[in-house]
Amino acid sequence: MNPLNMFWSPWRVIHEQADKGSLAFARFVVFGFWAIYLTISPIELVGELPLEIARPVRLLELLPHGLQQFCFSGSTLYVLRYVCLGLSLLCMFSDKALRYTGLPLFFALAMIQGILRSWGSVNHGEIAPLLATMILAICATDDLIWPALKKHSGRAFYPLAMICGCICVAYSFVALHRLLDPTVLFDDSMRGWAIKSSYKDNFLPAGFGHLAAQYESVALLLKVGFIVTTLFELLSPVALFHRRFRYVWLIYMAGFHIATMLFMRILFWENMLLYLLFFEGINSDSLPTTGAIWRKIRTFGGHTGSPDVAADL
Amino acid sequence: MSIPQSLSRKSAVVRVVCVVAVAAVLAELTISRETVLIIAEGLLLAGLFSLLVLPGTCRRAWDGMPGPYRALSLFLMFGLVFGQLAHNKRGTFPFISFNMYARSEAYPPVGVIVIGNAADGSKVPVSPAQLYPNLSHNRMANFVSHLVGRVYGTKIEMDVEEHEAAVDKLGQFSKALVRAHNLRNPSQPIIGVFYEQVTYPLRSQGPAADSAHYLEVGYFDSKGVLR
Numbered sequence: 001m002n003p004l005n006m007f008w009s010p011w012r013v014i015h016e017q018a019d020k021g022s023l024a025f026a027r028f029v030v031f032g033f034w035a036i037y038l039t040i041s042p043i044e045l046v047g048e049l050p051l052e053i054a055r056p057v058r059l060l061e062l063l064p065h066g067l068q069q070f071c072f073s074g075s076t077l078y079v080l081r082y083v084c085l086g087l088s089l090l091c092m093f094s095d096k097a098l099r100y101t102g103l104p105l106f107f108a109l110a111m112i113q114g115i116l117r118s119w120g121s122v123n124h125g126e127i128a129p130l131l132a133t134m135i136l137a138i139c140a141t142d143d144l145i146w147p148a149l150k151k152h153s154g155r156a157f158y159p160l161a162m163i164c165g166c167i168c169v170a171y172s173f174v175a176l177h178r179l180l181d182p183t184v185l186f187d188d189s190m191r192g193w194a195i196k197s198s199y200k201d202n203f204l205p206a207g208f209g210h211l212a213a214q215y216e217s218v219a220l221l222l223k224v225g226f227i228v229t230t231l232f233e234l235l236s237p238v239a240l241f242h243r244r245f246r247y248v249w250l251i252y253m254a255g256f257h258i259a260t261m262l263f264m265r266i267l268f269w270e271n272m273l274l275y276l277l278f279f280e281g282i283n284s285d286s287l288p289t290t291g292a293i294w295r296k297i298r299t300f301g302g303h304t305g306s307p308d309v310a311a312d313l
Numbered sequence: 314m315s316i317p318q319s320l321s322r323k324s325a326v327v328r329v330v331c332v333v334a335v336a337a338v339l340a341e342l343t344i345s346r347e348t349v350l351i352i353a354e355g356l357l358l359a360g361l362f363s364l365l366v367l368p369g370t371c372r373r374a375w376d377g378m379p380g381p382y383r384a385l386s387l388f389l390m391f392g393l394v395f396g397q398l399a400h401n402k403r404g405t406f407p408f409i410s411f412n413m414y415a416r417s418e419a420y421p422p423v424g425v426i427v428i429g430n431a432a433d434g435s436k437v438p439v440s441p442a443q444l445y446p447n448l449s450h451n452r453m454a455n456f457v458s459h460l461v462g463r464v465y466g467t468k469i470e471m472d473v474e475e476h477e478a479a480v481d482k483l484g485q486f487s488k489a490l491v492r493a494h495n496l497r498n499p500s501q502p503i504i505g506v507f508y509e510q511v512t513y514p515l516r517s518q519g520p521a522a523d524s525a526h527y528l529e530v531g532y533f534d535s536k537g538v539l540r
Contacts, residue, residue, distance in 0.1 A: 011368050011370050012370055013370055013371055013374045016370075016374070041446070041447040042446065042447055043447045045444075045445050045446075045447060045493075046445060046447065046448065048489055048492070048493055049445075049486070049489050050485045050486075050488075050489055052482070052485055053460075053482045053485050053486050055403065056403075057402075057403045057404075057406040058403055058404045058405070058406065059406065061403075110407055113406075113407065114406055114407075116447060116448060116452070117402075117403075117406065117452070119445075119448055119452065119453065119456045120448055120452030120453055120454075120455045120456035120459075121402075121452055121455040121456070121459075122402035122403055122406060122409055123413075123452060124409060124411060124413070127407060127409060130407050131389070131407065134407075135385070135389070138385055139382070139385070142381055142382070145381050146379065146380065146381050148379075149379055149381065152379055154377065154378070154379070154382075157374075158378060158379075158382040158386075159382075161374070162382075162385065162386060162389060165386075165389075166389060166393065169361070169365075169390075169393055170393065170411050171411075172361055173358070173393070173397050173410075173411040174411045174412075174413060174415075176354065176357045176358065176361065177354060177397070177410075177411065177412045177415045178414070178415045179357070180350055180353060180354060180357075180415070181415060181416065181417060183417050184414070184415060184416065184417045187417055187419040188419035188420075188515055189414070189416075189417050189418045189419050190414075191515055192418050192419060192420065192421070192422040192515060193414060193418065193422070195422050195513050195515070195521050196422035196423075196424055196513065198521075199424055199511070199513065199521070199522060199525075200424055200454045201426065201427070201440050201441060201442045201443075201453065201454045201457070202442050202454065203440075203442050203443050203446050210520060210521050210522065213513065213514060213515060213516055213517045213520075213521035214517060214518070214519065214520065214521070226414075237361070237364070237365055240365075241368055241370065241371065
């Protein structure tokens with residue numbers, strides 16, 4: 001047997017055979033992310049910072065000053081946080097909720113993310129989940145634009161492929177941009193970033209990056225890791241078509257994110273969570289529906305629930 | 314069949330004129346390095362998307378894609394490419410450029426630390442990132458570095474007015490920082506903040522922080538006034 005055959009598998013677009021359950025699982029993951037994010041992020045605290053020192057993103061900059069002040073105030077952000085949290089929880093479980101509240105929720109989340117990026121650098125932390133939210137919200141209302149789509153067989157496939165495509169293409173962009181100045185891969189830049197990140201003010205515990213100044217072997221390890229990671233980032237789109245490469249890619253990228261946390265104190269848990277969407281065949285059959293949760297709540301209150309509540313959950 | 318001499322001469326002249334014209338236009342445009350890089354990056358992205366549509370399976374998926382999904386895909390592709398090439402993250406958000414860790418910085422890294430000044434003169438560590446945890450992923454640290462760099466840095470050229478505006482911004486931020494710190498740490502109140510620039514060595518015998526160079530660059534009181 002040719003050993004190369006081990007790595008061969010037919011080229012097929014990811015999620016080509018996805019069904020409604022797979023899409024519901026994606027909904028659960030994406031809005032689950034927002035539910036966790038909004039629970040642990042006290043976004044309203046930025047209302048304490050003076051608006052005069054903010055550098056809002058263009059869309060917020062276009063707002064009149066009064067409206068900007070209103071949007072950036074702590075109380076508005078507080079209300080927005082909990083409204084978005086409630087809607088995210090609903091959208092996690094209900095297709096109907098996503099259909100009617102998905103787009104407003106996306107705009108609200110984009111506003112929150114824009115406001116947070118008015119202080120400091122505009123980074124890519126929550127960009128992938130934000131784009132995934134946009135895709136899911138638009139696709140949930142697709143049959144309103146085109147009624148013929150209601151029974152289209154690819155209704156689950158296309159949104160899922162688009163989300164995975166955005167993630168992979170973004171990774172490739174990172175690598176391609178780096179190739180414009182490849183010296184960055186071979187000089188001491190990586191060593192410097194690791195040292196700086198180790199001592200940077202951060203809410204994550206101190207990492208091991210500072211060891212790069214002390215030990216050449218650590219610096220070499222980081223440099224080799226940087227080159228290999230750039231290669232994997234460049235090849236990311238292959239993961240959309242080749243199942244076996246996808247698993248190798250997922251393992252490597254997950255390891256890369258963990259290493260980044262340990263050496264540079266940067267954790268992209270958002271992207272790591274979205275890696276779940278790269279596994280085909282996972283669907284929401286085992287996830288509870290809002291109806292089942294509601295019936296369960298009612299039975300706790302002493303009401304008589306339907307006999308199949310347990311089965312629903 | 315032989316080409317008439319007059320025609321070949323004419324075509325030679327046309328070629329020469331074309332080359333000269335193109336050179337003149339390019340010279341007139343004086344293409345900057347940034348433009349060349351954008352063109353190069355654009356070509357790389359075009360190559361990437363061309364490779365994406367090469368597999369037959371991808372083309373079949375595209376052919377079978379209903380109109381609205383196709384429109385959404387094209388919109389996403391346009392947004393991602395536009396955001397990437399524009400290199401203006403604030404302008405194109407939520408389509409931003411993915412250009413992290415792409416510029417060589419092979420020199421000793423410089424960081425900024427914030428130290429609170431208690432009423433009794435003792436020094437208290439202040440962490441903007443922990444005071445505003447939602448501005449995570451180094452966003453807050455970058456913000457502080459940016460503000461301090463504008464006031465005390467040597468890289469940015471600015472006139473007196475711009476410098477005063479930068480000092481005012483850092484003052485307002487310092488005021489907010491003191492207030493937030495005192496609110497969340499009532500047992501350790503502070504009356505002002507020091508900013509220190511730290512230059513870490515790229516190579517050291519012991520921990521890098523031990524052989525780092527610390528430079529106190531400024532002190533702002535609780536009213537945001539530079540002292």
